[in-house]
Amino acid sequence: MFRPLRYLLDLFFPLLCPCCRKPIDSESELICPSCKGTIRLTEHVVKQGNMVEQMFGDIQKVTCAASFAYYTDESALRRAIHALKYGGRPQLGEWLGQWAASEMKRQNEEWFDKVDAIVPVPLHPKKQRKRGYNQSYEIALGVAQVIAKPVIDDALSKVVDNPTQTHMTIEQRKQNSQGVFLLNNLRATELRGKHLLLIDDVVTTGSTLRDCIRCLTPLRGTTIQVMTLAVPANNLRSSTLNT
Numbered sequence: 565m566f567r568p569l570r571y572l573l574d575l576f577f578p579l580l581c582p583c584c585r586k587p588i589d590s591e592s593e594l595i596c597p598s599c600k601g602t603i604r605l606t607e608h609v610v611k612q613g614n615m616v617e618q619m620f621g622d623i624q625k626v627t628c629a630a631s632f633a634y635y636t637d638e639s640a641l642r643r644a645i646h647a648l649k650y651g652g653r654p655q656l657g658e659w660l661g662q663w664a665a666s667e668m669k670r671q672n673e674e675w676f677d678k679v680d681a682i683v684p685v686p687l688h689p690k691k692q693r694k695r696g697y698n699q700s701y702e703i704a705l706g707v708a709q710v711i712a713k714p715v716i717d718d719a720l721s722k723v724v725d726n727p728t729q730t731h732m733t734i735e736q737r738k739q740n741s742q743g744v745f746l747l748n749n750l751r752a753t754e755l756r757g758k759h760l761l762l763i764d765d766v767v768t769t770g771s772t773l774r775d776c777i778r779c780l781t782p783l784r785g786t787t788i789q790v791m792t793l794a795v796p797a798n799n800l801r802s803s804t805l806n807t
């Protein structure tokens with residue numbers, strides 16, 4: 565951006581950290597260093613059989629899975645994802661995706677090696693129109709910058725706008741998310757035999773991602789790797805982050 569204009573914008577609308585609401589000095593950071601420092605990384609990429617892999621342990625097509633960091637109700641990461649989903653800040657998704665992928669790659673250089681393409685979990689069109697963007701797609705864009713693979717954002721579509729899961733039990737969530745995604749048959753040839761990186765913002769029970777994986781199951785030779793930004797650190801029921 566033209567510098568004097570950027571200066572004026574910063575003067576009147578300083579970029580605020582979504583976690584603590586304090587102004588951020590750096591042009592390249594979207595979360596302030598002190599909040600960033602509190603985010604607890606999972607290091608799942610170096611932990612075979614980690615808690616996210618266990619959620620998909622019964623699905624052969626899933627070769628590995630990982631969340632980038634833990635969140636709790638009061639954590640900086642929860643606030644950042646809340647701002648990404650409900651605060652009209654899509655840039656946070658790309659920034660978080662880029663940070664997550666570079667850090668995960670640093671932890672395990674080979675973790676992304678087999679990926680051919682990135683598939684974000686879709687939003688229902690009605691919800692996407694209202695929000696203006698799909699947060700998982702924004703995260704995928706950030707990941708793509710690090711691993712240099714294409715994002716295929718129309719591989720899946722969400723055809724049922726299921727109610728928000730905030731106050732549901734785990735059982736209700738599982739039922740709520742079944743059969744709501746469809747595979748785009750026009751993309752089938754392209755996706756067949758590929759290794760796909762399926763991306764979502766948060767994984768709680770794994771039911772949304774399982775439903776997406778079920779749609780990809782008919783593709784012969786296709787394998788899947790799951791990545792999310794966040795996973796709850798403790799009680800799943802305390803989670804208040806939903807699509």
Ligand SMILES: [Zn+2]
Nearest residue numbers: 581584596599
């Ligand atoms: Zn902050």
